[in-house]
Amino acid sequence: MPLIAETAQAGIRVLTIDRADKRNAFDVPLYGALAEGVAEADRDPNVDITVITGRGGVFTAGNDLADFRDHPDSVAAFDLLRTLVEAEKPIVAAVEGFAVGIGASMLLHCDLAFAGRSTVFSLPFVKLGLSPEGASTLLLPRIAGIKTVTELLMLGEKFDSDRAEKVGLINHVVADGQALTAAVEAATALQGLPTESVRLTKRLLHRDKLDVLQVIDEESKVFRERTHSVEAKEAIGRFLK
Numbered sequence: 001m002p003l004i005a006e007t008a009q010a011g012i013r014v015l016t017i018d019r020a021d022k023r024n025a026f027d028v029p030l031y032g033a034l035a036e037g038v039a040e041a042d043r044d045p046n047v048d049i050t051v052i053t054g055r056g057g058v059f060t061a062g063n064d065l066a067d068f069r070d071h072p073d074s075v076a077a078f079d080l081l082r083t084l085v086e087a088e089k090p091i092v093a094a095v096e097g098f099a100v101g102i103g104a105s106m107l108l109h110c111d112l113a114f115a116g117r118s119t120v121f122s123l124p125f126v127k128l129g130l131s132p133e134g135a136s137t138l139l140l141p142r143i144a145g146i147k148t149v150t151e152l153l154m155l156g157e158k159f160d161s162d163r164a165e166k167v168g169l170i171n172h173v174v175a176d177g178q179a180l181t182a183a184v185e186a187a188t189a190l191q192g193l194p195t196e197s198v199r200l201t202k203r204l205l206h207r208d209k210l211d212v213l214q215v216i217d218e219e220s221k222v223f224r225e226r227t228h229s230v231e232a233k234e235a236i237g238r239f240l241k
Contacts (some may be wrong), residue, residue, distance in 0.1 A: 002019050002030040003016065004018050011048035011049065012051060012187045012188070013037075013047045013051070014051045014053065014184070015038065015041070015053070016051050017034065017052070017053070017054040017059070023060070023061035023097075023098060024061060025061045025064040025067075026063050026077065026103075027063075028076045032079075032080075034052070035076075035080040038052075038084060039081075039087075043091050047089065048089060048090075048187075048195065049089060049091075049187035049191060050091045050092070051092045051180070051183045052093050052094070053093070053095075053096075053110075053179070056097075057097045057176075059099045059103050060099065061099060061100050062098075062099050062102055063077065065128075065239050067241055068128075068130075068227055068232075069236055072165055072227035073227070081106065081109065081216050082213060082216060083111035083136070085109050085188055085209060085212055085216070086108070086209070086213075090187070092110060092111060092112045092183045093106075093107055093112070093113040094114040094179040094183035095113060095114065095119050095179055096179050097119060099119060099120070100122050100124065102170060104121050104122065105133060105136045107169045108140070111202060112171050112172060112186050113171055113183075114174050114186070115164060115165075115172075116161065116176040116179045117161055117174070117175060117176055120158050121161070122157065123152050123153055126154050126156050128239065129229055129233070129235040130223055130226045130227065130232055131219065131222045132166075133218060133219045135216050135219065137153070137219065138215045142153070144166075144168055148167055151166075152167070161173045173238050177234050
């Protein structure tokens with residue numbers, strides 16, 4: 001299985017992305033496994049908080065580029081994003097190593113996120129001849145400003161954990177190897193609060209959920225069109241070589 005589901009302590013479900021040989025890059029089965037893992041935890045009355053992390057000191061290197069080539073019309077990534085948006089219970093991310101593409105954009109849909117200091121982030125959609133996803137074209141400008149987001153999304157350059165904190169992708173930078181510890185501590189703190197108040201606050205904070213889902217669908221349509229473009233095929237081919 002590309003996903004490990006464990007109980008860190010009573011009420012805290014830890015979902016660990018487990019494709020370490022591919023730097024935890026997403027393929028269709030992994031998207032499905034993580035979406036189901038999040039949905040199942042959200043349904044489970046014994047789970048209060050979901051923590052998402054990656055095995056081997058890497059969160060995720062983004063989408064497996066061979067998967068773009070082999071499954072250009074897949075909606076698996078967008079199904080995962082919709083699942084994250086629709087979750088009613090808090091989701092906390094523990095990020096180490098790399099958070100590329102959807103590995104960065106999905107953090108917009110986690111309630112809290114902690115990253116090791118050496119983590120490298122990037123949103124290389126344009127470099128791959130593709131287009132942004134994860135409602136990043138809606139949510140990132142709100143929290144980081146249009147100029148900063150234009151740079152991050154159009155140039156697609158790598159950036160460090162300090163900048164990820166500054167633009168609002170993560171809450172705090174922690175020592176390398178300590179992101180999961182920080183995430184579980186935050187989850188424990190949330191557990192100590194009135195449960196219904198926590199969930200109602202999340203619901204109120206995300207009262208624009210329908211707008212976000214609509215943007216995810218709009219971005220999905222454009223993204224899947226781009227996977228068939230000459231630009232994308234050439235760019236992905238270069239990366240695969």
